[in-house]
Amino acid sequence: MEFKDYYSALGIDRTASDDEVRKAYRKLARKYHPDVSKEPDAEKRMRDINEANDVLRDKEKRAAYDALADRVARGGHPEGDFQPPPGWDAGFEFHRGPNQGPADHAEFSEFFSSLFGEAERRGAARRNYRARGEDHHAAIEIALEDALNGAEREITLRAQELDAQGRPTLKTRTLSVKIPPGVHPGQFIRLAGQGMPGHGGEPAGDLYLEVRIAPHRLYRIEERDLYMTLPVTPTEAALGAQVKVPVPTGGVVEVTVPRNARSGLKLRLKGRGLAGKQAGDLYLLLEIALPPADNEAARKAYEQLAQASASFNPRQHLGV
Incomplete structure (x- = not known):
């Protein structure tokens, strides 16, 4: 030919x-x-x-x-x-x-x-050809406060579409998204009809947004539970105390630090995590914060503490 x-x-x-x-x-x-x-x-x-x-x-x-x-x-x-x-x-x-x-x-x-x-x-x-439009997936990052309280946000997405001549082209679109209270990382928010157009008069596909929650300065997330490091002084840990703690939904609660508390002790505030059929909890991880010995009074206090606890060996379990 x-x-x-x-x-x-x-x-x-x-x-x-x-x-x-x-x-x-x-x-x-x-x-x-x-x-x-x-x-x-x-x-x-x-x-x-x-x-x-x-x-x-x-x-x-x-x-x-x-x-x-x-x-x-x-x-x-x-x-x-x-x-x-x-x-x-x-x-x-x-x-x-x-x-x-x-x-x-x-x-x-x-x-x-x-x-x-x-x-x-x-x-x-x-x-x-007749077929329902293809579903699309995208990720959306939200603040922890939005996950806790719910919100409405505008998001901008870029996706490949076909132009009038059937050639692929990159287009940008802005969508309004309602974020339900209690949404958690990895959950999908479905936007009906926001996927690819259908063929032959069939309906468009859906858009699924995978939720990601931005890092927070106080709390970290594990499924529906929240974790926060709670600093306490040596005297609060040793003698016990009532300390004030901010909670994710706003406001402050008072919690009891038990006597002889150690770093890493976990206190649980039930139902203070992400909402849901079974709400998550808020866990407080104690961390003993040592005051600096940067003045004479502080140094004398540490010397007195050393004398009073001379028999205490925190490394005894090491066998040395």
């Missing part, structure tokens, strides 16, 4: 404008139309002219044909043994006119069929 030069068939240059393509076609059609022409090869010439016009008048077909012609010009196909390389039409979609059907191109050449026949069949299949 030989590569066909559609520009030569119409007697025009490759740089010809759309208007020049139309004029060349009309001129040749008047000359070679079988109903009026006296030329012996009029019928064959008219088929070649129609085929060339079908390709060069269509912007997508012409662009794809030109790109393929450049590849052929650079070599890679023996003369008279042309076969379209796989994927040569990637990024192009070919549309039929309103009155064109499969029979309209039935008499075109094998060269035309090898290039555009399958592409047009794929396009027709896409146009007749």
